Amino acid sequence: MAKTKTVYACTACGAQFPKWTGQCQDCGDWNTLQEELGSQRTTSSANPKAARFEGFAPKAEVQKLQKVSVAGTPRFGTGLAELDRVLGGGLVPGSVILLGGDPGIGKSTLILQSLALLSEQKETLYVTGEESAEQIALRARRLGVQDADLSLLADNQLEGILDVAIQYKPQVLVVDSIQTLYTDTLQSAPGSVAQVRETASRLVRFGKQTGTIVILVGHVTKEGALAGPRVLEHMVDTVLYFEGEQSSTFRLIRAIKNRFGAVNEIGVFAMTDRGLKEVTNPSAMFIKRTQDDATGSVVLVSQEGTRPLLVEVQALVDQSSLANPRRVTVGLDNQRLAMLLAVVNRHAGFSLYDQDVFVNVIGGVKVHEPAADLAILLAVLSSFKNRRLPSDMAVFGEIGLTGEIRPVQGGLDRIKEVEKLGFKRLIIPKGNQSSWKSSKLEIVAVNTLEQAVRCAFDD
Helix, strand or coil, X not given: CCCCCEEEEECCCCCEECCCCCECCCCCCECCEEEEECCCCCCCCCCHHHHCCCCCCCCCCCCCHHHCCCCCCCCECCCCHHHHHHHCCCECCCCEEEEEECCCCCHHHHHHHHHHHHCCCCCEEEEECCCCHHHHHHHHHHHCCCCCCCEEEECCEHHHHHHHHHHHCCCEEEEECHHHCECCCXXXXXXXXXXXXXXXXXXXXXXXXXXXXXEEEEEECCCCCECCCCHHHHHCXXXXXXXXXXXXXXXXXXXXXXXXXXXXXXXXXXXXCCEEEECCCHHHHHCCCCCCCCCCEEEEEEEECCEEEEEEEEEEXXXXXXXXXXXXXXXXXXXXXXXXXXXXXXXXXXXXXXXXXXXEECCCCCCCCHHHHHHHHHHHHHHHHCCCCCCCEEECCEECCCCEEECCCCHHHHHHHHHXXXXXXXXXXXXXXXXXXXXXXXXXXECEHHHHHHXXXXX
16 A cells, blocks of 8 residues: 655645645745645555545546436435425435534434434444444433434544445444544544545545435534534535524524525424424424513514524613613624614614613524514614513514615515414515415505504504
8 A cells, every 4th residue: 555645735825845834934824734635545455445435436427418317316304304304305315414513512412313213214324433332322212212223333533434334335324523533644633624624525425426325413613613624514515503502492403505405494403301302383482472561572574494483582772881882682693783773763763872782582593684674673662662562463674774674585474474373463564565365464564664663663
């Protein structure tokens, strides 16, 4: 077997050096040299089985677009409907999925529950580099899946894992986690940028050439990004984030990238002492109110992917003793709040320059769409005016800088979700008004912020 050559490449300019130094000699940047492979192993590997997966796929051929087969992509379910929703309908053979999340958020629990259901009809292999087989068995007993026909491998050496995978030929291979794996071809420690990139690249190649579904579990950094090189997200077909507040029982799984389905879909789970339970009606869960007469509260009709989601937005406005009043948001864009306060001052006549403003989305949900604008401002004005909004009213709509209420996508789906949950009144943009009629729901369409404020507070 030919000796593998490693080099140190500068992440800033791309220059390569045979040894590590603190400063790049070409561009002068400090601490930018990362270990990389200078050449791949030859096919005369000591392990002939592994050698099949060290090279590239067979040479591709040029095809005419109109002659390319467009047969439907085969899928099969994971056993968890919420997870299937996020994946776009289920797992696709040969796909590579990256599941990220904070340590302790429940990634391993989700994977173990899903694999236990998959093992009833598919050959599965669970590779754990962080825990022993005994620890996995204890978790399985707590989750009630200890009798599942699931194969376990406690190892973190890539070459050994590939040997076992070639022998057992699993249809689904899970690696928990990618940061614990290492390859003998590199000298750096597991979890380094070079090790994560190289091990992930070879696992992706293995999955594509054998048709095996590969699920890589990864941790996230303090900034919320996946630990390791950014190229890791470009290698895989699907990137999922498992998120939620540690103090909350609810967990959300969100698709950031998906080559086989829509992005920004979410699945909702509740963490219990018996593992994760699917939440089939998350809107009813997120709008439970402890008191109906509270000010500064309004129900927002949001949309995550194709799913309408009703969440409660709460605001607190109080006299500030600071020269620069605070503007704090949880689950929303802080910069957008500052913009909306300027709009309400200019076009609705409410001056909040000397007030502290705090806005929160209940349940740990993060709302990134502009359709939340109207709900944010109505909640803020409710707290500022100390006037309660009707508990059976919901709103949605984007607010422009000129004070107009702009339409948003998915208006009809949002309206149907509101009616299904028994609300009596809904304030929407004029552009989202449709011919659909409801005998139980009063739909109020508005053009401007001033109209929306009058309708909400019945002024």
